[in-house]
Amino acid sequence: MVAARQTQILYRQFLFRIVDLELLSATAQGDADTLLGQFASLLVFISLIFGFTGLTLLGSPLPPVLRDAIAMTMEHALVATTMLAVGLFAVLSWDSTYPDRRDVLVLAPLPVRARTLFVAKIAASASALGLTVGVLNSLAGLAWPLVLHPDHSGVLRLLRSFAAYWITMFASGIFIYCSVLFVQGVTAQLFSRRNFLRLSGVLQIAAFCLFVSVYFLEPSFVPATPTSYRYLPSFWFLGLMQQLNGTLPVALAPLAQIGRASCRERV
Numbered sequence: 001m002v003a004a005r006q007t008q009i010l011y012r013q014f015l016f017r018i019v020d021l022e023l024l025s026a027t028a029q030g031d032a033d034t035l036l037g038q039f040a041s042l043l044v045f046i047s048l049i050f051g052f053t054g055l056t057l058l059g060s061p062l063p064p065v066l067r068d069a070i071a072m073t074m075e076h077a078l079v080a081t082t083m084l085a086v087g088l089f090a091v092l093s094w095d096s097t098y099p100d101r102r103d104v105l106v107l108a109p110l111p112v113r114a115r116t117l118f119v120a121k122i123a124a125s126a127s128a129l130g131l132t133v134g135v136l137n138s139l140a141g142l143a144w145p146l147v148l149h150p151d152h153s154g155v156l157r158l159l160r161s162f163a164a165y166w167i168t169m170f171a172s173g174i175f176i177y178c179s180v181l182f183v184q185g186v187t188a189q190l191f192s193r194r195n196f197l198r199l200s201g202v203l204q205i206a207a208f209c210l211f212v213s214v215y216f217l218e219p220s221f222v223p224a225t226p227t228s229y230r231y232l233p234s235f236w237f238l239g240l241m242q243q244l245n246g247t248l249p250v251a252l253a254p255l256a257q258i259g260r261a262s263c264r265e266r267v
Helices: 002-016 032-058 064-092 101-107 114-136 140-148 155-190 193-217 227-231 233-245 250-266
Strands: none
Touching: 002 114, 032 064, 032 114, 032 140, 064 114, 064 140, 064 155, 064 193, 064 233, 114 155, 140 155, 155 193, 155 233
16 A cells, blocks of 8 residues: 555656656746646647548548548658657656656655656656647547548448557557667666766757658658658558558558567567
């Protein structure tokens, strides 16, 4: 009971300290509800746009080939947007990923086991990651599985489309977040604490620039699947989504294989 109570208290503290509110807004004054509410509203608005686009495509009289091509382009945009949102979340929570000096000074004298700290930290990070992916896909995740669902294929096939969509979105988010954790962990092991703190800001800015530049500069999906797709993770998870849905084109099979391997390595 004591360990469970400690985990609950630490979980709440870690969860609300994931993002530095003072860094995000000089006028926030510690009001997490207002700032997080604005962030959630932005994600819901983006999800609304994607969801409306999916419903429009669902009822369009376009030829099936053209509709499938547009659908895969939008599905790739959804995967890329999810990865961007998680990447920005990872950048904003950069300094709170691992216990800092304040955590050590406050928690070290207390009778709290390392296992309790670890469980609370993992639970807080998983909750924030799940909320980011869930809110961003809250409306799009209802519309686009209907587009993924082949016509006249039954209820079970529709449930498979929903599962394929949500598994892919969470897998892509976990991939990005764990990649950032990997970079931080390797850097912390290779350099001393002082040098790590010096490099941390540079790595944080570099990660932000990388996520934003890749999102806006990467090519859109075309059925020809150029060789460059093999180096862009968003296309890996597009292939994974199509494979889970049972509608994988032959050209996307290598990308789906890379996506499965990436999930196994990160997990």
